[in-house]
Amino acid sequence: MTIAKGDKLPETTFVTMGENGPEPVNSNEFFAGRTVALFSVPGAFTPTCSAKHLPGYVEKADALKAKGVDAIACTAVNDAFVMGAWGKSAGADGKVAMLADGNGDFVKALGLEMDGSKFGMGTRGQRFSMLVKDGVIEELNVEAPGDFKLSSAEHMLGQI
Template sequence: MTISKGDRLPSTTFTQMTENGPEAVLSDEYFAGKTVAIFSVPGAFTPTCSAKHLPGFIDKSEALQAKGVDEIACTAVNDAFVMGAWGKSAGAEGKVTMLADGNGDFAQAVGLIMDGSKFGLGQRGQRFSMIVKDGVVAELNVEAPGDFKVSSAEHMLEQL
């Protein structure tokens, strides 16, 4: 079942690349007591994700924070090494936290998995964004297949 506005996020574990290597990030702790703008992309370094989605949140990070967002996070069904390298190459450090969902546990738990097998991607997270307040989904924006509209930083700014 797909998560809905008003639902509490399920307990899962992300992985984040740090200077000490990959470290586990427990979702319950990460989302507790703050407002997080989180967005999911089908894959790091893929065309729309690299040209529009991640750069949009990097560019709008100050505007999102000015509207009450404590943290911005990007997730994808990629490993922490790839997410860390993508974040560095995009200039995300200090603006967007890169959270690897390597096994797709988060995407599966929120019911937003897509099958990218015909493109050689396997099971991935759909393109979506959420505003999460203290672990509860305040806004949920799920893209239609192939679209990039409602999960953008610009759309999220309009919701805040």
Template sequence: MTISKGERIPSTTFTKMTENGPEPVSSDDYFSGKTVAIFSVPGAFTPTCSAKHLPGFIDKADALKAKGVDEIACTAVNDAFVMGAWGKSAGADGKVTMLADGNGEFAKAVGLTMDGSKFGLGTRGQRFSMIVTDGVVEDLNVEEPGDFKVSSAEYMLEKL
């Protein structure tokens, strides 16, 4: 079942690349006591994700923070090494936290997986965005397959 507005983010673990290597990040700790704009992409370095989705949140980071967002995070069913390299190549450092969902645990827990096997991707996270305040989903925007509209930074800014 897909998570809904007003529900608490399930307890899962992301992995974040740091200067000391990959480190686990508890969703309970990560979302506690702050407002997080989190968005999910089907895969790091994929066309729409690299050309529009991640760059949009990097470009709009200051505007989102001015509207009350404490932190911006990107997640994908990729490992921490790939997410770290993608974030570095895109200039995300200090603007967007790259959270690897390597086994798809977060995507499964929030009920937002997709079958990308016809593209050789296996099970991935759908393209979506949400505002999470102190661990509770305040806003959820899930894209239709193949679309890129409601999960963009621009759309999120309009709604805040």
């Protein structure tokens, strides 16, 4: 079953790259008591994700925060090393938290996984965004395969 607006996010553990290496991040703790703009990409360093998706949120970080967003987070079914390097290369440090969902546990729990096997990518997360308030989904934008419209930073700004 796919998660929907009004649902509480499932508890999972993400991994981020800290100063001393990979660090676990409990999802309940990360989303508790704040408004988070979360977006998911099929893969770090992939064309649309690197040219448009992540850069859009980096560029619009101040505008999102001015509208009440406390944190912006990007997740993908990649390891923390890849997510950390991708975030650095995109100038995301201090603007977008890079949350690695290495085994795809989060997207599977959401019902938003996709089969990227024909591209040599295995199971990945669909492209989507959501506005989460205190762990509850207020807005959910799931893209059709190959699209990039609803999950953009610009679209989210219009929803707040």
